[in-house]
Amino acid sequence: MASLSLRLKRVGLPRLIVHLSVLVIVILWLIPTLGILVTSIRDKGQITTSGWWTAFSSSTQTSAGRLGDPSSARQEGANYVITGSVFEKGQGGTVSAFGVRVQEPAAFPVDKPADLGEGETLTVKPDGSYVYSKNAPFEGSRGKRIYLTVSTPPQFSLQNYETVLKGEGIGQAFINSLTVTIPATIIPILIAAFAAYALSWMSFPGRALIIAMVVGLIVVPLQMSLIPLLRLYNEVGNFLGTSSKTYAGIWLAHTAFGMPLAIYLLRNYIAGLPKEIIESARVDGASDFEIFLKIVLPLSFPALASFAIFQFLWVWNDLLVAIVFLGTGRDQLVLTGALNALLGSRGGNWEILTASAFVTILVPLAVFFGLQRYLVRGLLAGSVKGG
Structure with missing residues (x-):
């Protein structure tokens, strides 16, 4: 305490207050400018899902994907299996969880078979690859829609x-x-x-x-x-x-x-x-x-x-x-x-x-x-x- 008081006397309390005030003003002025700069070089998808202060860490967002058509199923023993990737061309990231309802995009963890009922099981890997199996032939003309919780690394561009x-x-x-x-x-x-x-x-x-x-x-x-x-x-x-x-x-x-x-x-x-x-x-x-x-x-x-x-x-x-x-x-x-x-x-x-x-x-x-x-x-x- 004695050394702090000595420093305050040496610097001068009014001068210290002025310096601190200027520092606060500079910080308040710099933060929005930094936010504009960081946001301007981020990916559009990451801007809508996370703030600029999280730009240098992985961001988590929910996206939709669709499994392969029933016509692409192949029979393995008593089961019918569809394989592929939940990501469309040009997409990527790390899948941390998935679900079959938009209200529950993280209902099932990755790397573990999820029981979807009616004899259907779905296993999704972190890289987006999946194995979708059923103990009977698949029905319908379109693949099943699923919802993903995806973590993507920071993406910066001058585009x-x-x-x-x-x-x-x-x-x-x-x-x-x-x-x-x-x-x-x-x-x-x-x-x-x-x-x-x-x-x-x-x-x-x-x-x-x-x-x-x-x-x-x-x-x-x-x-x-x-x-x-x-x-x-x-x-x-x-x-x-x-x-x-x-x-x-x-x-x-x-x-x-x-x-x-x-x-x-x-x-x-x-x-x-x-x-x-x-x-x-x-x-x-x-x-x-x-x-x-x-x-x-x-x-x-x-x-x-x-x-x-x-x-x-x-x-x-x-x-x-x-x-x-x-x-x-x-x-x-x-x-x-x-x-x-x-x-x-x-x-x-x-x-x-x-x-x-x-x-x-x-x-x-x-x-x-x-x-x-x-x-x-x-x-x-x-x-x-x-x-």
Whole structure:
């Protein structure tokens, strides 16, 4: 107890609580992601019978089989015997029990003769082979149906991803999402960086009013501006004789929606840079453009990365703006739209839905983990420094 108390004092109780809280959040966030990944590479039959956390152990499921036709029986002494396998072609597994009623699929153990009545006995081996005998000729034209309790080893495959990317249109939607997201992330960063520098280090009339307007625009709901902006696009499109639903249109829409937050974050960060550096550069005869390009922009990389993460994730996961400004055609759908369509057409195919979902989150995960070290640094620096 004494050593534990000493460690708590050394680490600090508040800091320990923060670390534990972060660990809990990471675990809660990681578990569903891991579940989607594991489910996306499992066999369809195993997904419907067991949870993803049992994916690395054998799963037990009930299936139906049919014995051979009476015409295939052969006489051995006083008995008539039918032999074969309870598994159809392409099936397999280990039979642990069987039954002749769907309500009792585990009524009889394997490797032991089961008395089915009326002089019939059935012996089923773990590999699915069976011996079905009767002390009189078999009747009927079809083989007897039995029910099996089958244990199958874990089965993993990338077939689900191949189906999704080639047969469900996710591949085209993936390209569409990249086509929308990359320019819609770069364009507002470029414009906002110039604006943030001007609002931080250049004196001109109305600067304070512009800063106040930028802060006010952050709280304007996106949905409020969708209809007016779409009407403006349609009028411009009619004037030019072109369609308003183009990639250029959705780039400009996302740029407009992301600009206030981008200017706010970058302005707070750039305004907090050391004043001496800027003044020294001006004394040396550097213009504002040279100061921005050679000094401010390299020093502002953490803030740029912070906003890039926010904007990229927002645009990548967007559905509303993409439907309004790009359309709902099969060749126009982004990943979120394609996944939404699959929920209607493939709602029962978990292997297809989870593979599609993991393709959807794969790029945001890579972007976040690639830039996350700059995220907190950029946000905190912008929140505690001002100018």
